[in-house]
Amino acid sequence: MASPVSECLYCQKLPVLDELMIKICDLEVSQLFLFKEQSYTGRCNVVYKDHGVDFHELSDEQRNAFMKDVARVGKALNKIFSPDKINYGAYSDTLTHLHMHIVPKYKDGYGFGGVFEMNPKKTYLSDSEYQEMIAKIKENVI
Template identity: 75%
Template sequence: MKTSSSECLYCQNNDTLHSLMIKICDLEVSQLFLFKEQSYLGRCNVVHKDHGVDFHELSNAQRDAFMRDVANVAKAITSAFNPTKINYGAYGDTLSHLHFHVVPKYKDGYGFGGVFEMNPQKTTFSDTEYSEVIEKIKAAL
Protein backbone atom coordinates (compact mmCIF):
# COMPACT_ATOMS: atom_id res chain seq x y z
CA MET A 1 0.00 0.00 0.00
CA LYS A 2 1.56 3.25 -1.13
CA THR A 3 1.03 6.35 0.96
CA SER A 4 1.33 9.82 -0.47
CA SER A 5 4.01 12.23 0.66
CA SER A 6 1.23 14.40 2.14
CA GLU A 7 0.48 11.53 4.56
CA CYS A 8 4.13 10.72 5.33
CA LEU A 9 5.53 11.75 8.68
CA TYR A 10 9.07 11.92 7.24
CA CYS A 11 8.07 14.10 4.29
CA GLN A 12 5.80 16.30 6.38
CA ASN A 13 8.40 16.65 9.15
CA ASN A 14 5.40 16.81 11.45
CA ASP A 15 4.58 16.65 15.16
CA THR A 16 4.23 12.87 15.02
CA LEU A 17 7.79 12.58 13.74
CA HIS A 18 9.10 14.97 16.39
CA SER A 19 7.27 13.09 19.13
CA LEU A 20 9.04 9.87 18.10
CA MET A 21 12.48 10.93 16.86
CA ILE A 22 15.17 13.60 16.83
CA LYS A 23 16.99 14.38 13.61
CA ILE A 24 20.72 13.85 13.97
CA CYS A 25 22.03 14.78 10.51
CA ASP A 26 21.88 14.32 6.76
CA LEU A 27 23.85 11.46 5.23
CA GLU A 28 24.77 10.72 1.62
CA VAL A 29 21.23 9.82 0.47
CA SER A 30 19.43 9.63 3.80
CA GLN A 31 18.56 11.41 6.99
CA LEU A 32 19.50 9.98 10.37
CA PHE A 33 17.11 10.08 13.32
CA LEU A 34 17.50 9.01 16.94
CA PHE A 35 14.45 7.34 18.44
CA LYS A 36 13.32 9.04 21.62
CA GLU A 37 12.41 5.61 23.01
CA GLN A 38 15.87 4.32 23.96
CA SER A 39 15.32 0.84 25.44
CA TYR A 40 17.99 -0.08 22.88
CA LEU A 41 20.67 2.53 23.57
CA GLY A 42 21.58 4.27 20.32
CA ARG A 43 18.61 3.04 18.28
CA CYS A 44 18.32 5.06 15.10
CA ASN A 45 16.37 5.21 11.88
CA VAL A 46 18.07 5.75 8.51
CA VAL A 47 15.47 7.36 6.24
CA HIS A 48 15.93 7.66 2.47
CA LYS A 49 15.59 11.24 1.27
CA ASP A 50 13.04 10.32 -1.44
CA HIS A 51 9.45 9.35 -0.70
CA GLY A 52 7.73 6.32 -2.16
CA VAL A 53 10.84 4.40 -3.14
CA ASP A 54 10.95 0.72 -2.29
CA PHE A 55 14.30 -0.97 -1.76
CA HIS A 56 14.01 -3.14 -4.89
CA GLU A 57 13.22 -0.08 -7.02
CA LEU A 58 16.55 1.61 -6.35
CA SER A 59 19.24 1.55 -8.99
CA ASN A 60 22.42 -0.29 -8.05
CA ALA A 61 24.13 3.02 -7.31
CA GLN A 62 21.20 4.30 -5.21
CA ARG A 63 20.97 1.02 -3.30
CA ASP A 64 24.72 0.99 -2.65
CA ALA A 65 24.62 4.58 -1.39
CA PHE A 66 21.66 3.86 0.90
CA MET A 67 23.27 0.73 2.32
CA ARG A 68 26.51 2.68 2.80
CA ASP A 69 24.53 5.11 4.95
CA VAL A 70 23.04 2.21 6.94
CA ALA A 71 26.47 0.58 7.39
CA ASN A 72 28.08 3.87 8.44
CA VAL A 73 25.39 4.39 11.06
CA ALA A 74 25.86 0.85 12.38
CA LYS A 75 29.63 1.43 12.60
CA ALA A 76 29.09 4.72 14.44
CA ILE A 77 26.67 3.15 16.92
CA THR A 78 29.08 0.27 17.48
CA SER A 79 31.94 2.69 18.06
CA ALA A 80 29.91 4.90 20.38
CA PHE A 81 28.13 2.26 22.50
CA ASN A 82 29.79 -1.13 21.90
CA PRO A 83 26.62 -3.22 21.54
CA THR A 84 26.80 -7.00 21.38
CA LYS A 85 24.93 -7.01 18.04
CA ILE A 86 23.20 -4.64 15.67
CA ASN A 87 19.73 -5.66 14.46
CA TYR A 88 18.15 -4.17 11.35
CA GLY A 89 14.49 -3.74 10.47
CA ALA A 90 12.92 -2.52 7.26
CA TYR A 91 9.17 -2.17 7.44
CA GLY A 92 6.74 -0.25 5.32
CA ASP A 93 3.29 -1.81 5.50
CA THR A 94 1.60 1.51 6.25
CA LEU A 95 4.34 4.03 5.41
CA SER A 96 5.74 4.16 1.87
CA HIS A 97 9.03 5.75 2.76
CA LEU A 98 12.17 3.62 2.67
CA HIS A 99 13.78 3.47 6.09
CA PHE A 100 15.91 1.03 8.09
CA HIS A 101 15.77 0.70 11.84
CA VAL A 102 19.29 0.25 13.23
CA VAL A 103 18.86 -1.36 16.64
CA PRO A 104 21.80 -2.05 18.95
CA LYS A 105 21.25 -5.02 21.25
CA TYR A 106 23.22 -5.68 24.42
CA LYS A 107 23.79 -9.05 26.11
CA ASP A 108 21.69 -9.07 29.27
CA GLY A 109 19.97 -5.92 27.96
CA TYR A 110 16.38 -5.27 27.03
CA GLY A 111 15.06 -7.69 24.40
CA PHE A 112 18.38 -9.45 23.77
CA GLY A 113 17.84 -12.74 21.93
CA GLY A 114 14.44 -11.72 20.56
CA VAL A 115 12.91 -9.52 17.91
CA PHE A 116 13.09 -5.87 18.91
CA GLU A 117 9.90 -4.13 19.95
CA MET A 118 9.03 -1.10 17.85
CA ASN A 119 8.12 1.13 20.79
CA PRO A 120 8.35 -0.58 24.18
CA GLN A 121 7.89 2.76 26.00
CA LYS A 122 10.35 1.75 28.71
CA THR A 123 13.23 4.21 28.43
CA THR A 124 13.26 7.90 27.61
CA PHE A 125 15.92 10.49 28.34
CA SER A 126 16.23 14.12 29.30
CA ASP A 127 17.12 16.62 26.57
CA THR A 128 20.70 16.64 27.89
CA GLU A 129 20.93 12.85 27.69
CA TYR A 130 19.57 12.82 24.12
CA SER A 131 22.15 15.45 23.18
CA GLU A 132 24.94 13.32 24.66
CA VAL A 133 23.82 10.24 22.69
CA ILE A 134 23.55 12.29 19.49
CA GLU A 135 27.00 13.82 19.96
CA LYS A 136 28.54 10.36 20.48
CA ILE A 137 26.95 9.12 17.25
CA LYS A 138 27.95 12.24 15.29
CA ALA A 139 31.53 12.01 16.58
CA ALA A 140 31.73 8.42 15.34
CA LEU A 141 30.25 9.11 11.87
Protein backbone atom coordinates (compact mmCIF):
# COMPACT_ATOMS: atom_id res chain seq x y z
CA MET A 1 0.00 0.00 0.00
CA ALA A 2 1.53 3.30 -1.10
CA SER A 3 1.89 6.12 1.35
CA PRO A 4 0.08 9.24 0.09
CA VAL A 5 2.13 11.85 -1.75
CA SER A 6 0.81 14.39 0.76
CA GLU A 7 2.81 12.61 3.51
CA CYS A 8 5.98 12.03 1.51
CA LEU A 9 9.04 13.78 2.93
CA TYR A 10 10.68 13.81 -0.52
CA CYS A 11 7.70 15.10 -2.52
CA GLN A 12 6.56 17.62 0.09
CA LYS A 13 10.09 18.55 1.18
CA LEU A 14 8.97 18.12 4.78
CA PRO A 15 11.15 19.63 7.54
CA VAL A 16 12.36 16.17 8.58
CA LEU A 17 14.08 15.88 5.18
CA ASP A 18 16.33 18.84 6.05
CA GLU A 19 16.96 17.34 9.48
CA LEU A 20 18.16 14.07 7.96
CA MET A 21 19.80 14.98 4.64
CA ILE A 22 21.35 17.67 2.46
CA LYS A 23 20.51 17.73 -1.24
CA ILE A 24 23.61 17.40 -3.40
CA CYS A 25 22.22 17.54 -6.95
CA ASP A 26 19.77 16.24 -9.51
CA LEU A 27 20.75 13.19 -11.54
CA GLU A 28 19.16 11.77 -14.69
CA VAL A 29 15.97 10.44 -13.04
CA SER A 30 16.60 11.07 -9.36
CA GLN A 31 17.92 13.38 -6.71
CA LEU A 32 21.05 12.76 -4.65
CA PHE A 33 21.18 13.49 -0.92
CA LEU A 34 23.95 13.25 1.68
CA PHE A 35 22.90 11.91 5.06
CA LYS A 36 23.81 14.27 7.87
CA GLU A 37 24.49 11.29 10.13
CA GLN A 38 27.89 10.08 8.91
CA SER A 39 28.76 6.98 10.96
CA TYR A 40 29.22 5.49 7.49
CA THR A 41 31.47 8.08 5.87
CA GLY A 42 29.99 9.16 2.55
CA ARG A 43 26.51 7.68 3.04
CA CYS A 44 24.05 8.98 0.48
CA ASN A 45 20.51 8.42 -0.73
CA VAL A 46 19.40 8.32 -4.37
CA VAL A 47 15.70 9.23 -4.60
CA TYR A 48 13.64 8.45 -7.71
CA LYS A 49 11.82 11.40 -9.30
CA ASP A 50 8.27 9.98 -8.99
CA HIS A 51 6.30 8.98 -5.89
CA GLY A 52 4.70 5.64 -5.17
CA VAL A 53 6.47 3.36 -7.62
CA ASP A 54 8.42 0.21 -6.91
CA PHE A 55 11.15 -1.48 -8.95
CA HIS A 56 8.76 -3.98 -10.50
CA GLU A 57 6.47 -1.15 -11.68
CA LEU A 58 9.19 0.64 -13.64
CA SER A 59 9.68 0.08 -17.33
CA ASP A 60 13.03 -1.37 -18.34
CA GLU A 61 14.10 2.09 -19.46
CA GLN A 62 13.07 3.75 -16.17
CA ARG A 63 14.67 1.04 -14.03
CA ASN A 64 17.90 1.13 -16.03
CA ALA A 65 18.08 4.93 -15.75
CA PHE A 66 17.53 4.76 -11.96
CA MET A 67 20.15 2.04 -11.52
CA LYS A 68 22.53 4.05 -13.70
CA ASP A 69 22.12 6.95 -11.25
CA VAL A 70 22.74 4.57 -8.33
CA ALA A 71 25.85 3.13 -10.00
CA ARG A 72 27.21 6.63 -10.75
CA VAL A 73 26.94 7.52 -7.08
CA GLY A 74 28.48 4.23 -5.94
CA LYS A 75 31.40 4.73 -8.33
CA ALA A 76 31.95 8.30 -7.12
CA LEU A 77 31.83 7.31 -3.44
CA ASN A 78 34.26 4.46 -4.09
CA LYS A 79 36.70 6.84 -5.79
CA ILE A 80 36.45 9.53 -3.08
CA PHE A 81 36.35 7.46 0.12
CA SER A 82 37.94 4.11 -0.86
CA PRO A 83 35.61 1.99 1.29
CA ASP A 84 36.16 -1.73 1.66
CA LYS A 85 32.59 -2.35 0.49
CA ILE A 86 29.52 -0.36 -0.50
CA ASN A 87 26.15 -1.61 0.71
CA TYR A 88 22.96 -0.75 -1.17
CA GLY A 89 19.52 -0.82 0.42
CA ALA A 90 16.03 -0.05 -0.83
CA TYR A 91 13.50 -0.03 2.00
CA SER A 92 9.99 1.28 1.63
CA ASP A 93 7.76 -0.30 4.25
CA THR A 94 6.38 3.00 5.50
CA LEU A 95 7.68 5.53 2.96
CA THR A 96 6.82 4.19 -0.48
CA HIS A 97 8.91 6.64 -2.46
CA LEU A 98 11.53 4.61 -4.33
CA HIS A 99 14.98 5.40 -2.96
CA MET A 100 18.31 3.63 -2.57
CA HIS A 101 20.63 3.98 0.43
CA ILE A 102 24.26 3.90 -0.66
CA VAL A 103 26.39 3.05 2.35
CA PRO A 104 30.20 2.89 2.20
CA LYS A 105 31.54 0.43 4.78
CA TYR A 106 35.08 0.19 6.19
CA LYS A 107 36.68 -2.91 7.76
CA ASP A 108 37.73 -1.04 10.88
CA GLY A 109 34.69 1.24 10.80
CA TYR A 110 31.26 1.39 12.31
CA GLY A 111 29.02 -1.61 11.64
CA PHE A 112 31.27 -3.47 9.22
CA GLY A 113 30.06 -7.03 8.66
CA GLY A 114 26.46 -6.30 9.57
CA VAL A 115 23.38 -4.61 8.20
CA PHE A 116 23.71 -0.84 8.33
CA GLU A 117 21.62 1.11 10.83
CA MET A 118 19.20 3.66 9.41
CA ASN A 119 20.19 6.43 11.80
CA PRO A 120 22.77 5.56 14.47
CA LYS A 121 22.80 9.23 15.64
CA LYS A 122 26.52 9.03 16.49
CA THR A 123 28.52 11.04 13.94
CA TYR A 124 27.70 14.54 12.71
CA LEU A 125 29.96 16.97 10.88
CA SER A 126 30.44 20.72 10.84
CA ASP A 127 28.79 22.75 8.08
CA SER A 128 32.16 23.20 6.39
CA GLU A 129 32.86 19.44 6.51
CA TYR A 130 29.46 18.73 4.90
CA GLN A 131 30.12 21.30 2.20
CA GLU A 132 33.59 19.88 1.48
CA MET A 133 32.14 16.35 1.21
CA ILE A 134 29.28 17.54 -1.01
CA ALA A 135 31.70 19.37 -3.32
CA LYS A 136 33.81 16.20 -3.74
CA ILE A 137 30.77 14.05 -4.43
CA LYS A 138 29.28 16.55 -6.87
CA GLU A 139 32.59 16.85 -8.72
CA ASN A 140 32.82 13.09 -9.14
CA VAL A 141 29.20 12.22 -9.87
CA ILE A 142 28.34 14.84 -12.48
